[in-house]
Amino acid sequence: MLVLIAAHAAVAAVLPALAPRAGRAVWWVAALVPLATLVWAAALAPSVLDGDTPVEHFGWAPSLDLEVFLRLDALSLLMTGVISGVGAAVLVYGARYTSEGHGRESALLLAFAGVMLGLVTADNLLVLYVFWELTTVVSFLLIAGRGRTREHREAAQQALVVTTGGGLAMLLGFVMLGEAAGTYRISELVADPPDGGYVPAALVLVLVGVFTKSAQFPLHGWLPAAMVAPTTVSAYLHAAAMVKAGVYLTARLAPGFADTEPWRPLVLTVGLLSLVVGAWRALWESDLKRVLAYGTISELGLLIALFGYGTRNSALAGEVMLLAHATFKASLFLITGLVEHHTGTREIGRLSGLGRRRPVLLTLAALAAASMAGLPPLAGYLGHEAYLDTFWNAARHGPGAGEEWVLAALVAGSALTATYAVRYLWGAFAGRPGTEPTPQEDPGDRALGMAVPIAALVAATLGLGVWYSGTEALTEPYAALLPSPQEPYHLALWHGLSPALLLSAAALAAGLLLYRLRPALSAVRDRSPRAPDAQGSYRQAVRGLDGAAAWLTRRTQVGSLPVYLTVLLATVLLVPGAALLLRDVPLPAPPLWNSAVQVPLAAVVLITALALATARHRLAAALLAGAVGYGVAGLFLVQGAPDLALTQFLIETLTLVVIVLVLRGLPAELGVRTGSRRVRRLRLAVATAAGALVAVLALAVSTVRREPAVSEFYTDHVEEAGAHNVVNAIIVDFRALDTLGEIAVLLVTAIGVGALIGVLGGRAATIRARPPAADRYEPTARWALPHEQWLPEARELPAHDRSLLLEILARLLFPSVLVLSLYLLYSGHLRPGGGFAGGLVAGQAFTLRYLVGGRADSAFAVPLDPRLVAGGGLALAAAAGLAPLAFGGEPLGGALVSVTLPVLGHLEATTTLVFDTGVYLLVTGVCLKLLSAVGPAQETPEEAAGKSGGTPDTPATATGSRA
């Protein structure tokens, strides 16, 4: 089965590529695959009908209990025969019928055959669902065609929306069923059906899916609309295969759930209503395909009712009707295609006299229509007899669940079916007085190739009827699974003068009479009020949805970031805020402080933060932000987090430097506050409320903790990692993978900054000497010019930008700071420090050097690309993480190494030091990169000369940055 499904997919994938060379021949290639399936099914038939069920299986996602089970039992075999038999006939027909797009059409039809094969053999609810939705997708593509007309697109969309909507309900039902039963295997589910609880609701949901897929009243509107598709698609998808998926699922579940409320009343009501309404609507259509479409809705209703009723005899009747319907309806659709091919129309009013000129076609059509109407000795007759007999007996002896009504609906349905069968036949082939014989547009050179598959299907409907013992052998094994309250019914062409025969004959007679009375009925129908049209309500629903979406979009998509953020914050305030208010546990009175040092620190932080909120100058704001950061660092220290405090101090300094460097290129003022008084008040209120919420939340959260902290594990195992500093051990050892990701993000942001500024400033990656700024202003005071070469690179600077004091300091401090950074790196495992802190200290050594000497990388003998340093750091960290793999360890694991060197003495280190060195290098490289990006790019030569052109005038703020 897996191989066959894969073969469908593989051949379908190749066909479009073959089409440009092979032309129509691709259809023959495509037809071979379902033909092979048919042969395979026939070969397996004897053993399967004896009760053998081959099962195939492969693990799809075993950890999620998702396993693909394919199973071939008698019902699946029957469906496989229908799908592959009709599929082969339709594909052969398509070779002559289709005039363009051979590759696409044949491939989609073949793919559809494969998906259907999967659907009917799937033995897992979720796998079945996947195939179910795949048929919807393929159906969408086939109905839409190339999407040339609005009609095609709308029909395809409607089919997709309606059946997917039903499919979603069904998925929910499947999950509920699967959870209730503890298994998603269909065979196990049906053998041991769950009961009670939410199982009835699950069944209703599944049946909604069934009703949409099988176009049941009142969800049937998409099927007549889909008749815009080519006749091959209508014959295969909308008569024989896809719409039968719902029927198949009903039949599949009926043995387990037919007795569970509300299964039986629901399927009988919907099915029989569709049977009668569909057949009635078929009487008034003038398009031959729409006549057939409404007929299909009617027949599908019948099938669902028969299978859903869930007794042995009704299921047998259902199976026979399923086979009959697949053969006669598919052939009638194909005949319609041929009629249209001959005459260019399928409107009943415009066709005339075709029967006389096409006697063979008329004969085939007459046989198929007779099977539909239930005339002997055709398959349809067997089915009609079977269900009339079943419900005649059920109505007389049955459990009394309204079987009389079922019988009445069945007879009425049979009568109406006979009427529209006659209408189809007469409409397509009869001569009409007063209407010109329809012209023949095609001399018929392709007609033979199209007639052969029709003849095969008609022969099948005849053969199934005549060779009724064979039909019974095929259908009996599934029916035998169901309870049989009455005598088992056996198929035969002659049961004697039984009540069923009389009912059948009466229905036929009534149908013919109805056809005679049609003109009179038409007048009555025109005067009577119309029932609400399913199509109209669908259109209205879609329009309403579009309108609601547009309204919502207009109201919410206003394009303003502050508004979006306000909405988000208001949501945060309302939802968790309301939950917090509704909490019944009172907050314990919190202590005022845990450590008195917190109070002055808190005051500093809050005052500077408030000042920041009202600041008007960028530089002031930057300095205030820095102050907030330093204050927070102090709070970290009080909290017992020296590592954090160290990092925060370093980062805050670096942030300040970078912001000030960039500020040189920005206006001094922060810009006026925007918004009306009301907006400002709202802003203030929302922000204050959010702050208050967070404060209360923090107090509440800290009191509800019950579980012990996970970090006890780290504290207990830190010595094993050869470390004393638990925080550092977490960063470079326990959770090193997180760190690796984080330093990668850091590198990306640095590269981003380089790109964002570098593109503007030209060759920003290389550090240039600043252009002489002396033309612009005359400094009033100068530093003493150094005579000694304290910093060689500083000589490139203009004299008034140099400072002896700073150069000497930089020269002296630079190596010491670098050594300090290395010390922090090495000792990080034992004391506060580590790669981040060490790298930041090194970065600040270079910052100092840059600010004084104008270049950051002059400490190296050769110019060094900062990207190389940072990238090298990342590579080193990654390599250190992977290295243990080579020694059979876990990735990112560490080992303790101790050596005794002659001079240095006993040295102890862990291999994670290498990882930390990678972090160190990366952070240093990022600092260098940032300096090179934000430093020199601020002033391009032409700006410095005051020729700013179209860009806004850059204020000369160069003096401030050096001071």
Add this chain to the structure above:
Amino acid sequence: MRALDLTTALVVGGLFAVGFHLLLQRSLMRLLFGFLVLGHSTNLLVLMAAGPPGDPPITGEGHAPETFADPLPQAMALTAIVITFGVTVLLLALVYRSWRIQGHDEVRDDVEDRRVGEEVLES
């Protein structure tokens, strides 16, 4: 277990309020400072949520592990500080670029966003 103290809760709440207030404005630079302040306050909140102050989580210095401050949020906050720095600098580059190219560093309304709504209504 000792609860969070009022002082720290006030600091966290105050920083959040200031951060959000700055974030709700149209000047990109104010947005950036708002982001910076929110970063501080979130780090502080994560740290505080883990429990009251304790000794530095460093073994071998005479402190018992029971008195340690929780090291895991510290490690989280440490990397968060560095990442916040990276993102702040990126924002800064965007501010600068906006100023250089468009002549202002403000968040203007997105005209495209509005047009989407109008087009849906028309069709």
